[in-house]
Amino acid sequence: MDVYRLRKDFPLLAGSEDSEKPIYLDSASQTLRPRSVMEAMDEYYESFPACAGRSAHKLATEISIRCDEVRSKAANFLGAEDSSEISFLKNATEGLNTIIFGCGLERGDEVVTTDYEHNSVHVPLLRASETIGIRRRIVDSLPDGTFDLESFEEVMSRRVKLVAACLTSNVTGYTLPAKEVVDIAHSHGAAVVFDAAQTAPSRRVDARELDADFVVACAHKMLGPSGVGIMYARRELSERLDPRMLGGHGVAYVDRDSYELLPPPERFEAGLQNYAGIVGTGAAIDYLNAVGLEEVFGHELSLNRRLTRALRSIPGVDILEPADPNLRGGMLGFNLAGFIPHDVAVILDHSRGIMLRAGRLCCHSIFEARGIEGCARASFYLYNTTEEVEALAEAVEDMTAGL
Numbered sequence: 001m002d003v004y005r006l007r008k009d010f011p012l013l014a015g016s017e018d019s020e021k022p023i024y025l026d027s028a029s030q031t032l033r034p035r036s037v038m039e040a041m042d043e044y045y046e047s048f049p050a051c052a053g054r055s056a057h058k059l060a061t062e063i064s065i066r067c068d069e070v071r072s073k074a075a076n077f078l079g080a081e082d083s084s085e086i087s088f089l090k091n092a093t094e095g096l097n098t099i100i101f102g103c104g105l106e107r108g109d110e111v112v113t114t115d116y117e118h119n120s121v122h123v124p125l126l127r128a129s130e131t132i133g134i135r136r137r138i139v140d141s142l143p144d145g146t147f148d149l150e151s152f153e154e155v156m157s158r159r160v161k162l163v164a165a166c167l168t169s170n171v172t173g174y175t176l177p178a179k180e181v182v183d184i185a186h187s188h189g190a191a192v193v194f195d196a197a198q199t200a201p202s203r204r205v206d207a208r209e210l211d212a213d214f215v216v217a218c219a220h221k222m223l224g225p226s227g228v229g230i231m232y233a234r235r236e237l238s239e240r241l242d243p244r245m246l247g248g249h250g251v252a253y254v255d256r257d258s259y260e261l262l263p264p265p266e267r268f269e270a271g272l273q274n275y276a277g278i279v280g281t282g283a284a285i286d287y288l289n290a291v292g293l294e295e296v297f298g299h300e301l302s303l304n305r306r307l308t309r310a311l312r313s314i315p316g317v318d319i320l321e322p323a324d325p326n327l328r329g330g331m332l333g334f335n336l337a338g339f340i341p342h343d344v345a346v347i348l349d350h351s352r353g354i355m356l357r358a359g360r361l362c363c364h365s366i367f368e369a370r371g372i373e374g375c376a377r378a379s380f381y382l383y384n385t386t387e388e389v390e391a392l393a394e395a396v397e398d399m400t401a402g403l
């Protein structure tokens with residue numbers, strides 16, 4: 001993978017003067033987008049700016065065909081058996097809410113989850129315990145930050161109806177043993193939803209191979225536009241999944257006193273959709289397929305190993321577990337003695353143009369579990385260079401030296 005060639009595809013990184021380019025280490029929040037994604041979206045607005053699946057004219061037909069094509073691409077990307085198992089939503093949060101509130105949980109049902117969920121799983125589960133009366137069973141991580149498969153097995157029983165787990169942590173980058181989790185959950189008759197928002201951008205998530213029931217991702221963390229979530233729901237389950245939103249487009253038939261929903265995926269896509277975003281998502285998937293996810297992941301790991309080595313040698317730097325960078329993909333959360341995480345981010349941005357995220361990263365539970373306030377997080381992607389991670393390490397060293 002030629003990072004320097006790829007960088008030319010990203011307007012923010014393509015200028016001639018290195019000093020003018022941002023050092024963007026916040027891809028776990030949102031990635032930058034290549035020109036092909038923006039061009040695909042422009043093409044929609046310029047050439048076929050119509051509604052899919054409604055009007056019969058040529059522009060509407062064109063966008064309907066394009067959306068179907070992107071659905072097939074997303075189905076291949078996530079290992080769905082059929083493109084009808086893929087719905088386009090507003091973001092990952094909408095997909096996770098749809099599954100948690102729509103999968104038929106009842107009072108007394110147990111849902112097993114982790115102690116490092118993003119709030120888009122954690123908060124809906126809290127709400128579901130208030131409104132439905134589910135019981136949450138949280139599997140605490142091991143001291144080294146990895147998933148405790150043994151405790152998971154112990155907590156599982158026929159009372160558990162759903163396992164809702166973050167596949168890759170947005171704080172540490174750790175990815176849990178997905179296949180083992182699915183096999184254990186299924187042996188107790190529980191369904192599994194994986195929040196793959198941080199996995200799908202650089203690792204193959206094959207729903208069929210994993211035998212996962214639901215998988216959710218979002219386009220804005222994988223080179224695509226903001227405003228597009230991708231929900232995979234296994235066909236047998238998607239037919240029983242209750243949509244969160246109803247209105248135009250999702251219905252087959254309506255009269256004064258009744259309605260009939262369209263089959264999945266349309267029933268989950270009520271109202272006018274983000275067609276430009278869907279088209280842009282197709283271009284993002286094309287781009288990632290052309291580069292190859294294995295290449296992307298290998299590059300992330302090599303940057304992470306390098307940064308970990310450099311930061312470890314700086315006194316006062318505390319890297320969030322797991323310690324092994326090979327378990328942290330494209331992410332590195334850290335704290336710096338004498339600085340609050342927010343100040344780390346602001347100082348790095350103002351002094352060196354290094355952009356990263358700091359705080360609780362919409363994942364309050366992991367910090368509560370570890371007894372820390374928050375962290376600064378560097379996250380890398382296919383366009384980041386070794387020079388950039390070295391610049392971060394140097395800037396952190398200067399901060400500790402009071403420069």
Ligand SMILES: Cc1ncc(COP(=O)(O)O)c(C=O)c1O
Pocket residue numbers: 028029090091092093094118120166168169170195197198217218229362
């Ligand atoms: C692990 C994880 N899950 C869910 C989300 C929520 O994604 P979205 O903003 O698309 O709803 C994020 C976003 O940061 C995330 O990192």
